[in-house]
Amino acid sequence: MFISNAYAQAPTDMLGLGGNLTSFLPLVLMFVVMYFLMIRPQQKRAKEQKAMMDALAKGDEVVTAGGILGKVSKVTDVYVTLEVAAGTEIVVQKPSVTTLLPKGTLKAL
Structure with a gap:
């Protein structure tokens, strides 16, 4: 009466890898965004600073x-x-x- 029926979910593909790949997708996207917004500009500034110090x-x-x-x-x-x-x-x-x-x-x- 108060308990609903539990049904098994059908696998998305035969190996069951579809669920695992989609769970890692947000993590990968976060790393890519962090690379382009934080790491790459910092490396560029460091390279410019080093070139300026060498050219003094x-x-x-x-x-x-x-x-x-x-x-x-x-x-x-x-x-x-x-x-x-x-x-x-x-x-x-x-x-x-x-x-x-x-x-x-x-x-x-």
Whole structure:
């Protein structure tokens, strides 16, 4: 009276793989979306940052991660020497240089 009848479901195909593949489809789609929205752009930014650090040369105007603006006066493998004011130089690590400014941005130096 209160209990309904239970019926067996028919398999979608002979091996029964159709149900397993469709259960993994949302997981695969989530990974593909995550790759294109998060992983790929991050790899592109990292590649651009590395290319910019390799191309640093004397006379370039840069911004550091701390917000210091300066003109590159010396570049080594690990460090960059920046002239932040006339006669004032600081040494920073290469990865702390975040942005390369267009020439002529810093007129006061």
